[in-house]
Amino acid sequence: MMLSRYRKLELICRKFSKNHVRFLSQPNLAVSADNASSTLGHETSSDSSTKAAITNDTIRARRNALFSAEKTRQIESVRRIEKIEVVYRGQNEAESCTLMMNKHLSTPYDCTLHIKQMIARRSALAVVDGKPWDMHRPLNASCDIQFLHFLEENPYEANMAFWRTGSLLLSYVADRAFRDDFFVQVHSWPYQELQPGSFLCDVGINLPEWTPREEELRAMTLIMTRLIAKKLPIERLEVSADLALKMFEDNQFKKAQIPSIAEKSASKERVTLYRVDDHVEISNGPMIANTGLFGRHQLTAVHPVNYHGVGQLYRFQGVALPAQQPLNYFAWNILQNRGRQFNSSSLSIVTDRKTP
Amino acid sequence: MxxxxxxxxxxxxxxxxxxxxxxxxxxxxxxxxxxxxxxxxxxxxxxxxxxxxxxxxxxxxxxxxxxxxxxxxxxxxxxxxxxxxxxxxxxxxxxxxxxxxxxxxxxxxxxxxxxxxxxxxxxxxxxxxxxKGNPFPPVEPRPLDRKGSLVNILLAEAKRDYVRQKVKAESAKEESRDAPVEEPVEATQAKETTEAIKEE
Structure with missing residues (x-):
């Protein structure tokens, strides 16, 4: 019998984990908290009774439904279909072409489908009139377009988008890795550089003390692996601040952040949302086209942090590489071990901002 | 023949x-x-x-x-x-x-x-x-500079970290050697630093 690669991994993990770690075959019960709760010596059932009505699942489903409804509303609001000219400049004359696309409906990804399958498959990010643009964001006017991938001479924009998307996937994992006893509220991720060697996401969980074991990290990585295997597109949507507040009303951190985020935007009242699978997150973006562009990946560490002035948070850290760049396991282990170190990126900047 | x-x-x-x-x-x-x-x-x-x-x-x-x-x-x-x-x-x-x-x-x-x-x-x-040196366009494409790729950036940073730690460890060793035997306080400090580096 042929076992799929992930099924095999799961079986191997289960063999070594002695039933402490539960996997996604039981939905949304990836990481058991038996270890954490037993070490703390408090009962988790008391927590679950108070949060019985609102669980992470219900919140996620509600947010997803609101996102879908808003997306269909925005698409349906385009009553009259207008045409725009999209000029694609390829590597040579033969590749270049001009496309007639639909205003406010067609995305750069739709353009790639008219050009070449290979470009559609590998493009991580589009450049529209010199500005980075998401692959699944509708075009607003006639423009010049180019497509970026990770094997170019200087793929700075694509790399940054990839790192940002890594953070998005971490928030996705954190949101569904825990049992319903634990209420998960994703805080945010700061502006990050590639140099620290890991992308990160700060998450608030009502777990006072928790250091994840190796098996738990592996189980959480498996959630990421499954998502990447699905090759799901990462959708972008601009919504009003009111709707964003309604979506994130259960998340105390986001509720505080949304007004300031909306102020910083160009129109002073819009918030940019990203959705992967059914998980919605706030970010300025841009993000890469789909999760299938991820190659090697690992959720390397979870460290407690306490600097936002909102109590203790957990900093999820991960490392990943594009599927276009396969890497030898020895070199990958070096990167992985480096990713385990605490990533203090933009800690100082945030504290400076908070002091006045 | x-x-x-x-x-x-x-x-x-x-x-x-x-x-x-x-x-x-x-x-x-x-x-x-x-x-x-x-x-x-x-x-x-x-x-x-x-x-x-x-x-x-x-x-x-x-x-x-x-x-x-x-x-x-x-x-x-x-x-x-x-x-x-x-x-x-x-x-x-x-x-x-x-x-x-x-x-x-x-x-x-x-x-x-x-x-x-x-x-x-x-x-x-x-x-x-x-x-070589003929006037025609080259047969092979120009080799790309891959310094900016994600893998190379991460590996370069890892290498820099490794070198930095090594230099630190060596300097700590030298300090512990140079330190006179009569002052045990400094020696213990140096030991602590080396231990800290090892833990990292």
């Missing part, structure tokens, strides 16, 4: 093949004639496409000819004779000494480059043989 004697030595099937490649009379003189033709073509056009067995052989002859021409120059009699023999068209003798010799004095050998080119039939291998 006469033609008839060769005929007796070679089995009939191979004979067909030899005839096809070297012409009707496969003597050494005929083979040399072919090499002369091909080399004349190479020196004339600076880039030729041919079967791999010719290409690989002519490459060796060309290298030797150019080496000798650069080493001895046109006034050396044997060299001049050799060049004169291989160049069927005599204007190429001037081209060899006036154009190729100054050009290849700048290069390090090898002076030629060979590229295998794709063919529809896999059994037939064709090559592109060229003299």
């Amino acid at each position: 006469s033609y008839d004697k060769i005929r007796t030595l070679v089995p009939p099937k191979a004979w067909k093949h030899i005839k096809a490649t070297w012409g009707t009379v496969p003597t050494y003189a005929m083979r040399l004639e072919k090499i002369r033709q091909m080399m004349t073509g190479l020196f004339r056009y600076e880039r030729i496409e041919c079967h791999d067995k010719y290409g690989l052989e002519i490459q060796q002859y060309t290298e030797l000819l150019l080496q000798e021409a650069i080493k001895y120059g046109p006034r050396h009699k044997p060299t001049m004779e050799t060049v004169d023999f291989y160049m069927i068209e005599k204007d190429l003798v001037h081209k060899t000494f006036k154009l190729f010799v100054p050009r290849f004095a700048r290069f390090e050998p090898p002076y030629t480059k060979i590229h295998f080119i794709p063919t529809q039939n896999r059994e037939i291998k064709r090559v592109l043989l060229e003299l």
Whole structure:
């Protein structure tokens, strides 16, 4: 019998984990908290009774439904279909072409489908009139377009988008890795550089003390692996601040952040949302086209942090590489071990901002 | 060795093949004639496409000819004779000494480059043989600078970290050596730092 690669991994993990770690075959019960709760010596059932009505699942489903409804509303609001000219400049004359696309409906990804399958498959990010643009964001006017991938001479924009998307996937994992006893509220991720060697996401969980074991990290990585295997597109949507507040009303951190985020935007009242699978997150973006562009990946560490002035948070850290760049396991282990170190990126900047 | 004697030595099937490649009379003189033709073509056009067995052989002859021409120059009699023999068209003798010799004095050998080119039939291998520094556009694309790729950035940073830690550890060791034995406080501090580095 042929076992799929992930099924095999799961079986191997289960063999070594002695039933402490539960996997996604039981939905949304990836990481058991038996270890954490037993070490703390408090009962988790008391927590679950108070949060019985609102669980992470219900919140996620509600947010997803609101996102879908808003997306269909925005698409349906385009009553009259207008045409725009999209000029694609390829590597040579033969590749270049001009496309007639639909205003406010067609995305750069739709353009790639008219050009070449290979470009559609590998493009991580589009450049529209010199500005980075998401692959699944509708075009607003006639423009010049180019497509970026990770094997170019200087793929700075694509790399940054990839790192940002890594953070998005971490928030996705954190949101569904825990049992319903634990209420998960994703805080945010700061502006990050590639140099620290890991992308990160700060998450608030009502777990006072928790250091994840190796098996738990592996189980959480498996959630990421499954998502990447699905090759799901990462959708972008601009919504009003009111709707964003309604979506994130259960998340105390986001509720505080949304007004300031909306102020910083160009129109002073819009918030940019990203959705992967059914998980919605706030970010300025841009993000890469789909999760299938991820190659090697690992959720390397979870460290407690306490600097936002909102109590203790957990900093999820991960490392990943594009599927276009396969890497030898020895070199990958070096990167992985480096990713385990605490990533203090933009800690100082945030504290400076908070002091006045 | 006469033609008839060769005929007796070679089995009939191979004979067909030899005839096809070297012409009707496969003597050494005929083979040399072919090499002369091909080399004349190479020196004339600076880039030729041919079967791999010719290409690989002519490459060796060309290298030797150019080496000798650069080493001895046109006034050396044997060299001049050799060049004169291989160049069927005599204007190429001037081209060899006036154009190729100054050009290849700048290069390090090898002076030629060979590229295998794709063919529809896999059994037939064709090559592109060229003299370096020719005026045509390059066959191979320009190699990209991969410093900015994600893997290389991460690995470069990891390397920098490793070197930094090593230097730190060495300096800590030296400090602990230099520290006098009478002051145990500093020594313990140094130990602590080394331990901390190890833990990291």
